């Protein structure tokens with residue numbers, strides 16, 4: 001059977017109008033690699049400088065960037081490489097991690113890798129085999145009557161800085177119940193982590209990873225994608241893909257004992273939840 005896979009790239013202004021098609025047997029669609037070099041070459045055209053004597057080192061780095069990317073499913077075998085990327089970037093530059101200067105954090109490592117066996121997470125890999133972007137997803141089931149209420153995340157967290165972030169997540173959980181908003185939904189796919197290599201940002205790679213996630217959800221009968229965005233940039237990614245904001249907590253309004261807990265640098269002014277229904 002032949003299946004055409006089309007990435008929805010309309011949200012990428014620099015490459016709109018492009019369609020990537022790939023032909024596969026349906027049962028191996030998760031292994032699909034969509035070669036994106038043309039897309040990236042186009043989307044980077046405005047960024048890439050022309051060759052010339054006056055090229056400064058940052059420009060040369062951009063010119064030398066390996067633009068031959070593929071997007072594929074993450075498996076357990078990728079665990080170490082995924083963690084290497086996240087520890088180098090996400091642990092340091094996600095706005096809340098950066099604000100608390102998180103440092104080493106085994107709890108966050110465990111959170112990141114917990115759902116990899118679902119094969120619902122995706123990576124962007126360059127032709128040198130380096131992972132340059134990931135989206136890590138996990139399925140969340142609706143609690144059933146009689147279920148024990150889940151333990152507070154902060155209660156079991158030994159890392160003092162990460163515990164502050166977990167306490168914020170507990171606060172959001174108390175304020176906002178997604179299953180109340182969508183009573184007909186019995187599970188959703190949670191985009192838990194999204195991270196793109198600094199050199200590859202602003203090229204729409206997070207959107208392409210999200211597109212694969214949407215494709216996975218559709219093929220697995222999951223009707224809702226949920227993203228908690230601590231970053232203005234990740235919220236922009238979702239807005240460009242027609243997600244809707246269903247919850248917003250300005251960081252200035254989150255106070256413990258009267259004190260503001262998080263004050264990340266601009267433009268990260270609020271934690272926001274964005275969702276997209278797939279039916």
Ligand SMILES: CC(C)(COP(=O)(O)OP(=O)(O)OC[C@H]1O[C@@H](n2cnc3c(N)ncnc32)[C@H](O)[C@@H]1OP(=O)(O)O)[C@@H](O)C(=O)NCCC(=O)NCCS
Pocket residue numbers: 090093094095194195196197200201202203204205206207228229230231233234236237
């Ligand atoms: C959030 C993140 C994954 C977005 O990835 P991306 O592939 O750069 O996404 P996009 O190319 O769609 O750009 C998204 C927004 O980032 C900003 N951006 C653009 N170029 C950028 C660059 N060179 N560097 C940083 N941010 C840039 C823009 O605001 C852009 O929105 P716009 O298109 O409306 O201008 C990436 O910025 C990242 O890894 N950040 C650190 C980790 C993090 O905060 N993760 C999200 C936690 S919820």
